[in-house]
Amino acid sequence: MIENVVSVSGGKDSTATYLKALERGLPFRAVFADTGNEHEWTYDFVRSLAARTGGPEVIWVKADFTARLAKKREYIASHWAREGISASTIETALSLLHPTGNPFLDLCLWKTRFPSAKARFCTDELKIVPIFEQVQRPLLAAGASMVSWQGVRADESLARADLPRFQRIDPVPYSMPADARHKGANWKAFVYRPLISWSARDVFAFHKRHGLPWNPLYDHGMSRVGCLPCVMCKKGELRSIAQRFPDHIDKIEQWEAVVSQVSKRGNSTFFNVCDDPVTSEGWDKPDYDWSLSRVGIRAHVEWSKTSRGGRQYDAFLDAAENFGTSCSEWGACE
Numbered sequence: 504m505i506e507n508v509v510s511v512s513g514g515k516d517s518t519a520t521y522l523k524a525l526e527r528g529l530p531f532r533a534v535f536a537d538t539g540n541e542h543e544w545t546y547d548f549v550r551s552l553a554a555r556t557g558g559p560e561v562i563w564v565k566a567d568f569t570a571r572l573a574k575k576r577e578y579i580a581s582h583w584a585r586e587g588i589s590a591s592t593i594e595t596a597l598s599l600l601h602p603t604g605n606p607f608l609d610l611c612l613w614k615t616r617f618p619s620a621k622a623r624f625c626t627d628e629l630k631i632v633p634i635f636e637q638v639q640r641p642l643l644a645a646g647a648s649m650v651s652w653q654g655v656r657a658d659e660s661l662a663r664a665d666l667p668r669f670q671r672i673d674p675v676p677y678s679m680p681a682d683a684r685h686k687g688a689n690w691k692a693f694v695y696r697p698l699i700s701w702s703a704r705d706v707f708a709f710h711k712r713h714g715l716p717w718n719p720l721y722d723h724g725m726s727r728v729g730c731l732p733c734v735m736c737k738k739g740e741l742r743s744i745a746q747r748f749p750d751h752i753d754k755i756e757q758w759e760a761v762v763s764q765v766s767k768r769g770n771s772t773f774f775n776v777c778d779d780p781v782t783s784e785g786w787d788k789p790d791y792d793w794s795l796s797r798v799g800i801r802a803h804v805e806w807s808k809t810s811r812g813g814r815q816y817d818a819f820l821d822a823a824e825n826f827g828t829s830c831s832e833w834g835a836c837e
């Protein structure tokens with residue numbers, strides 16, 4: 504038996520993939536991984552997709568860090584004092600390391616840091632693994648061959664340029680423990696990328712042909728749909744988010760304050776200080792000012808308003824265009 508699973512993010516490419524599956528007339532499941540850091544319009548868009556298209560309801564999955572946070576508390580209680588961490592820091596961390604129900608925040612609490620371009624554990628932990636555990640694994644374990652439909656286009660980036668339209672893949676995500684990968688070694692899983700040769704224009708035209716308005720975020724200055732903001736967000740996008748959706752900046756500011764309190768050094772920023780040409784200056788010196796007012800999201804928002812006079816570095820995370828991690832292969836993050 505073949506089971507088709509379409510990953511839906513609320514973005515234009517995964518929506519076109521859902522429409523493509525619908526056109527084919529094959530039975531399929533659609534799944535959305537809620538990171539807890541999406542715009543409310545994206546949630547509304549995904550919730551309404553089935554009713555607006557006549558397609559299948561989208562299965563909603565969420566990562567749950569309850570057990571891992573409990574282990575983290577145990578670890579901190581038994582190890583941090585021996586590592587010289589102050590009693591008040593330990594007490595604060597133990598009081599805050601409880602699940603909030605928001606997957607993104609809970610992940611950062613568990614890791615006691617935010618993800619970054621170089622440590623992009625968010626895609627695996629918030630998208631790939633929950634989709635695998637909650638939807639794909641049961642199908643594979645029941646003996647089905649699983650075809651994962653992914654809305655990836657070759658012209659999006661160099662990393663995606665050479666991806667094949669159809670490909671057999673390891674059924675269990677690389678980030679899972681070796682014994683889980685071993686157990687699933689004989690399962691059959693494939694990736695199908697029906698949009699691989701499409702342009703963005705094709706994708707929007709396809710929405711029109713189906714009479715489906717795209718996610719309204721595209722009409723409000725956003726070039727991509729996903730976490731708002733994404734840790735790999737570029738300067739112009741950050742500026743647009745701050746202007747149009749300031750409550751999302753407030754959210755990150757609150758998260759920075761909480762995650763900082765569970766971190767050993769008392770500081771954790773949404774954007775990686777060391778990746779950043781302005782804030783990274785002197786970061787390895789003992790007198791470096793790590794305060795959130797200097798290196799936190801607000802400082803980045805202020806910088807995002809600058810141009811050359813503000814020591815422009817528009818490409819501070821342009822590497823995002825060409826990222827080569829599992830994100831690009833799975834099309835999990837637009």
Ligand code: SF4
Nearest residue numbers: 625729730733734836
């Ligand atoms: S959209 Fe960005 S922050 Fe969100 S999971 Fe993907 S890479 Fe991580």
